[in-house]
Amino acid sequence: MPAITLTINNELFSARKEQTILEIAREHGVDIPTLCHFEGLEAMGGCRLCLVELQGSPRPVPACITKAAEGMVVTTHSDKLIEYRKMLVELLLAERTHTCSICVQNNNCELQALAAKLGIDHVRFDYLHQQLPMDASRERFALDHNRCVLCLRCVRVCDAVEGAHTWDVRGRGSTSRVVADLDRPWGSSTSCTDCGKCVQLCPTGALYKKGATVGEMKKERSFLNRILERRRLAAQGRSL
Amino acid sequence: MSKLRLATAWLGGCSGCHMSLLDLGELLVELADRIELVYGPLVDAKQFPEQVDLALIEGAVANLENLELLQQIRRNSRLLVSFGDCAITGNVTSLRNVFKVDDLLTSVYQAGPGSLPRSGEDGDVLPELLPRVLPLHQVVEVDAFIPGCPPDPERILAAITAVLNGEPVMLGEDQRTFG
Numbered sequence: 289m290p291a292i293t294l295t296i297n298n299e300l301f302s303a304r305k306e307q308t309i310l311e312i313a314r315e316h317g318v319d320i321p322t323l324c325h326f327e328g329l330e331a332m333g334g335c336r337l338c339l340v341e342l343q344g345s346p347r348p349v350p351a352c353i354t355k356a357a358e359g360m361v362v363t364t365h366s367d368k369l370i371e372y373r374k375m376l377v378e379l380l381l382a383e384r385t386h387t388c389s390i391c392v393q394n395n396n397c398e399l400q401a402l403a404a405k406l407g408i409d410h411v412r413f414d415y416l417h418q419q420l421p422m423d424a425s426r427e428r429f430a431l432d433h434n435r436c437v438l439c440l441r442c443v444r445v446c447d448a449v450e451g452a453h454t455w456d457v458r459g460r461g462s463t464s465r466v467v468a469d470l471d472r473p474w475g476s477s478t479s480c481t482d483c484g485k486c487v488q489l490c491p492t493g494a495l496y497k498k499g500a501t502v503g504e505m506k507k508e509r510s511f512l513n514r515i516l517e518r519r520r521l522a523a524q525g526r527s528l
Numbered sequence: 529m530s531k532l533r534l535a536t537a538w539l540g541g542c543s544g545c546h547m548s549l550l551d552l553g554e555l556l557v558e559l560a561d562r563i564e565l566v567y568g569p570l571v572d573a574k575q576f577p578e579q580v581d582l583a584l585i586e587g588a589v590a591n592l593e594n595l596e597l598l599q600q601i602r603r604n605s606r607l608l609v610s611f612g613d614c615a616i617t618g619n620v621t622s623l624r625n626v627f628k629v630d631d632l633l634t635s636v637y638q639a640g641p642g643s644l645p646r647s648g649e650d651g652d653v654l655p656e657l658l659p660r661v662l663p664l665h666q667v668v669e670v671d672a673f674i675p676g677c678p679p680d681p682e683r684i685l686a687a688i689t690a691v692l693n694g695e696p697v698m699l700g701e702d703q704r705t706f707g
């Protein structure tokens with residue numbers, strides 16, 4: 289596979305053509321924050337946490353869906369990018385209702401950890417205090433829209449890995465909701481196989497196993513490691 | 529060296545943050561050499577004093593009394609710190625924000641057991657509720673934040689130590705998680 293050379297944070301790296309900026313950065317230990325991205329699922333470019341600056345480009349680009357090119361000059365942590373990332377996570381925390389102290393995912397949550405990592409100790413925006421529904425109609429799992437960040441990992445893993453395609457998205461912008469079987473209660477879904485893949489990949493307390501109370505939900509992903517690694521390599525034209 | 533004048537206050541919260549402060553245990557005895565506790569639920573002062581160096585404020589702004597006290601605290605304090613998640617995010621206290629105040633009182637006290645407490649007029653037992661519960665920094669300027677529900681004693685100690693050393697309060701990544 290043809291090789292290219294690019295600069296990330298003033299260091300020269302060589303990479304395979306077709307790799308994304310995020311993949312190359314991670315291979316070399318450069319830490320770019322992500323939220324919607326999950327290795328082995330098709331990248332979506334939704335959350336914008338992975339924004340990086342490219343020399344000569346008027347606006348930042350998402351590293352998870354931007355392919356590297358010969359001679360690219362990438363900056364991953366300018367003051368502006370750091371501020372954008374903080375704002376994005378603060379907006380997520382303000383949009384739905386993230387009361388960590390009473391959440392099933394408390395202390396095991398990617399959003400909570402990301403906020404701490406980015407230095408967020410308060411939110412500068414007004415909280416919306418929406419009262420969104422919960423769907424607890426499925427026997428083993430539940431969905432709390434109040435904790436959803438619309439990363440769509442559930443949609444992607446259910447479609448691409450389980451092959452069930454139970455989840456879709458209804459609405460636009462901040463009124464978007466993930467919906468089962470074209471907007472029916474999850475409990476009446478005939479496509480869902482109860483495999484739990486969506487629950488385990490969900491970064492927050494939005495999808496969880498019933499019976500978990502505050503702080504008891506831990507996502508168990510090891511059963512997906514091999515299949516996601518195979519998919520990740522296949523996307524680069526390689527195999528296990 | 530004069531002692532640091534520390535005040536604490538308990539607005540719309542459960543007092544858990546103050547319990548966590550007490551959980552510093554023997555360290556409080558050591559801190560007593562360098563700190564004078566001048567106001568708060570743990571001492572007997574009736575009026576919020578002047579010239580406070582550090583004010584740790586637990587709880588969100590939920591009613592008029594909280595609002596007035598917070599404004600006075602801001603006027604009289606050099607450093608004002610949001611102490612715990614209720615002060616910082618509204619947390620559990622703000623869960624009532626999905627209701628209008630009237631609906632809230634009706635559903636709790638009229639539809640539920642007991643009678644409606646009197647509020648909003650002279651001589652009332654309860655201070656008037658604000659339309660929305662607010663985090664402190666949406667009401668006054670806040671100098672630092674100690675997240676947690678409640679914040680671990682280590683976080684509180686780190687913040688107080690920074691102030692004693694004349695440094696800015698900047699908790700590390702593992703000490704600034706909400707929840």
Ligand code: SF4
Pocket residue numbers: 385386387388389391392393394395397398399400435492493494707
């Ligand atoms: S989903 Fe995460 S950030 Fe949201 S309330 Fe739960 S623990 Fe906190």
Ligand code: SF4
Pocket residue numbers: 445446450452453454455479480481482483484485486487
């Ligand atoms: S449990 Fe499995 S099949 Fe059901 S919605 Fe989730 S990923 Fe799809």
Ligand code: SF4
Pocket residue numbers: 435436437438439440441442443466486489490491492494495
């Ligand atoms: S339910 Fe979870 S996985 Fe699905 S979009 Fe919301 S946060 Fe993402």
Ligand code: FES
Pocket residue numbers: 321322323324325332333334335336337338339350351352353
């Ligand atoms: S991680 Fe790239 S946009 Fe979400």
